[in-house]
Amino acid sequence: MDSSLTFKSGLKDVVPTVFGYVGVGLAMVIVANTSHLSVLAVLLMSLIVYAGSAQFIIISMVLAGSPVSAIVLSTFLINSRMILMSLSIAQYFKKDSLGQNIALGSLLTDETFALSMNKLNQTGQKLRPTWLHAANVVAYLVWAAATVVGCLLGNLITDPDQFGLDFAVVGMFIGLLYLQMITDRSKPLLTQLWVVLFVAVAMYILMRFFPGNVALLIATLLGCGFGMAVSPK
Known part of the structure; x- marks a missing residue:
């Protein structure tokens, strides 16, 4: 990671973090085996909801026959932390348009937020929309692709835990926290x-x-x- 804030730099910087997405996305084999959802349904959910933990909760609640109101409330509570993250990162885009901020906030995730916090240590506490757009879009597309692949492999991998896929995101965040601590000299x-x-x-x-x-x-x-x-x- 360097001080560049170009679109190309965003593509390069986000690559290591999306491996965590692959791990969780492949865990969709559980969904494929238990919920009998079609690949198209999983893809649409990944593109529209775009929240790993929320997607698993939504599927389990739908299977349990939970009312829509309960599903919506549960999804809101699960993702409420994004309010804090968006407020925290919005200060770096005060000079950008409302449309830019909405686009950035709509695809912001735990991973791209943590990546942004690390990037600030290299850029003199500055961020640019082009850089974050690149990171967000790559993460978005990789997540959607990984969940679809996970569903397609649903019948081949019956226990994703044996491959350590359940630890993928945890390991990624430990790495991001370590990088944040050793690079933030403020x-x-x-x-x-x-x-x-x-x-x-x-x-x-x-x-x-x-x-x-x-x-x-x-x-x-x-x-x-x-x-x-x-x-x-």
């Missing part, structure tokens, strides 16, 4: 470690009282507050 490493530890402990405790995605949202907010409190003035 904050002491010890401070960053304290924030990571705080969020991990908060998440562990909150998981006992709240659903996973709600706990994640609360832990993120608490982590932001803790980070502000411990950061050097």
Whole structure:
């Protein structure tokens, strides 16, 4: 990763992160085997919903006969963290048009957000729409393709966990967190470690009282507050 913010640079920078998408997308073999959804249905869901965890929840709730209102609310809660991410990254596109911001926010994901945070360390805290558009579009297309391939392989791979596919995204985020910590020189490493530890402990405790995605949202907010409190003035 370098300081370039061109479309070509965005294509290059996003390539390592999309391997996590491939892992989760191939986990759609579970969906193919249990829900009997067609490949077209899975493709349309990936293109329209574009949210891995939400897609699995939607499918399970549809199979269980859940009302549409419950499915919509569950999907909103699962993806509510994107509100925080969008607010955080929007400050770097204040000079760009509303249309540009809507397009960028519509395809923003956990992975491209984390990639953007790492990119800021190389560009003097600057981002450009062309760079993020490239990263977002590649991630979007790879996710759709991976879920379709996962469905096509549904009858060949009965247990994706044995290949470690369930750990693909976790491993990717560990790598992104590591890169963020070693490249962000605006904050002491010890401070960053304290924030990571705080969020991990908060998440562990909150998981006992709240659903996973709600706990994640609360832990993120608490982590932001803790980070502000411990950061050097």
